[in-house]
Amino acid sequence: MDDRKRQILKAIVDDYVETAEPVGSKTLVERHSLQFSSATIRHEMAELEEMGYLEKPHTSAGRMPSDKGYRAYVDNMLSLPEISPHEALDIQRFLLENLDEARELIVRAAEYLAGKTNYLSVALSPQYSDSSLEQIKILMIEPGRAIVVLVLSAGVVHDRLIRIPAMLDENQLDQIARAVERCLAGKKLDDITLVTISSAADDTGLPEALVNQVLYEAYVAIKQTEKIEIYMDGKYHLLKHPEFRDVDRANRFYQAVHQENMVAGYMMEMKQELEEKKAEYCGFEFDCLETLPAPPEAKASYMVRIGQEIALDGMEDMSFVSTTYRIGRYISGQIGVIGPKRMQYGNIISQISFVNKALTEAADEHYGRTHADERKE
């Protein structure tokens, strides 16, 4: 593909993204001040179509980009706008203001992205399988009920209400908790199994019958910590876009997106691929902002899936931009945006990458010292 073709394709995508109308040779020349005549453009367009980058809805209509066309655009002719310092402050504030739980961070990030892009944002909660258990405490609420509090490396705290044998008293419970902690502390969550945990039973000097139920509940609490949640925000935005004038289409899409497990699974796959460096696009970097000095490892790498490339039923005419966020060394998750194929890729990618970066930094800030400790090693 020569340079002129590239220029024309870019103009077509830009135009179509803006207007949502098939674009013809003449308007293209007018609107994008190209230095060739419309006839030349027609020539080139015909060739681009033959090569598969463009499509016509019917013979006498203008052209619109095909999936392949968008792909080429994203691969080769993307310009990534910088995030203004004003916006950067905005998002920092949005993420951190009145923040209690770190868990809330990812929800807020998704909310921000949705608001900013006018598309659907999707986020997976951090994956803790690789972090290790530091502390476990069991607190009696009343006879028969207790609360398990787990502290992971990097200072993440999770808890869960459990039922325990009614005759256990506080001391015994504490004994059990200590035994479990001795047995598991420092272990990766992933490596903790029912077998591992039950070896703590001998250590307590209490009758097995009493201990086992507690161990099991603690085990469940730990496993639950590993469960990945999915958050979405901005579903209501999509109806605004012309591609959803067709209710049936909108309906089909919403049914698809409602299958949260499917979407989450697919995002995990994308994450996997990004990690295996199969990712198409890496090395995007921000330097627009001094207030947030980026640590060298904070380069955001993202992934774009266009139309048919998305292996999810009902998403054939959407695009999915996705990126992996990191919190500390061992914790990561996924955050992205789903919108019509006709999206402002550059803008969206900038936004996502920046939110990603801000998210990481906000988490660092929130975990503060803890995390700093971890870094020292």
Place this chain on the structure above:
Amino acid sequence: MDDRKRQILKAIVDDYVETAEPVGSKTLVERHSLQFSSATIRHEMAELEEMGYLEKPHTSAGRMPSDKGYRAYVDNMLSLPEISPHEALDIQRFLLENLDEARELIVRAAEYLAGKTNYLSVALSPQYSDSSLEQIKILMIEPGRAIVVLVLSAGVVHDRLIRIPAMLDENQLDQIARAVERCLAGKKLDDITLVTISSAADDTGLPEALVNQVLYEAYVAIKQTEKIEIYMDGKYHLLKHPEFRDVDRANRFYQAVHQENMVAGYMMEMKQELEEKKAEYCGFEFDCLETLPAPPEAKASYMVRIGQEIALDGMEDMSFVSTTYRIGRYISGQIGVIGPKRMQYGNIISQISFVNKALTEAADEHYGRTHADERKE
């Protein structure tokens, strides 16, 4: 309004609810085996229209119910189908299966309702302002961070991560927690203020500077417990219904529903009204099912808001069915359904009322003994 008019109005509503088409005199006779001729019906319809119960989209079209028509239908000609034992088991299982947190109950109830009705379900989390604080524990995670665990009457547990002065040790923290508990135990959450809680400071014998931050954080944790959350499920259902063929309309509705605070506030108002016995419809009772013997206070009372009656922008052509659920004596919340005015009122009301009942019972079951204790008094 004489009996025949009532019969005809009912037939029209039933028909329109089913077909979503304005209904004419002739089809009405055919489909509902009425014992009058179409001419008579036309007469009556003209009168019903004059009285404001019916509307015509244009001169030569059939009639459809007005808000007032639906209102009359709901007030006077509703038949409430019984819930089958099969369904009853279904919902019990759905609510209780693998349930950890009681908080999850209301989410599941909303989910169930949405699935069952094909409309949007909306639920408010339980309101704890009237329950009292029983225990407060503060558990140190690491220097500078701790977790506050609150136990309310009825066994409800809430917690929150807090920051504390880094120099506090576990013992001191425990001392503070005990002081707070002595000071607040048994008090209604509503009655706890910054003033009340700060009187615990003297009791610790520790320097005020150290204690105050912890007290403040504990206070915030308590107040946060009172915060009411709103859950919605089934937004994606609404696009299936013919009233949402019009994307703009759908869009307007989704924007409205997205203002969750508005919706929550409105539901609180409805709850208020229900409690003040201004409620239009009370005393609906279930007796279809032996497996769930209803305690005498479990009568469900519900409220229907139709079209313009809903004081929320963008909901003018929806209906809102709402009901108050109770958990124990002092805890209650709101659960309801929003759908097109053209809804199967009888069916929906039955479902909601039953879910309400099941929810109460599931909560009882889950809190088990604790709650039973409360009842003894």
Place this chain on the structure above:
DNA sequence: ATTGGCACTCGGTCGCTTCGAGTGCCAATA
């Protein structure tokens, strides 16, 4: 290789007609 010119295409819009389910009214009937 690029361009201006020209004949051709085809979806969208506008106006017209037809169709049919609906109405209102009236005169006949029980």
Place this chain on the structure above:
DNA sequence: TATTGGCACTCGAAGCGACCGAGTGCCAAT
């Protein structure tokens, strides 16, 4: 007097043809 069958009328929906215009492909001239 209340009910009914009959009939003329209404009006939106659907179908049809003409027209418009933004678009194309192709060709001959530069």
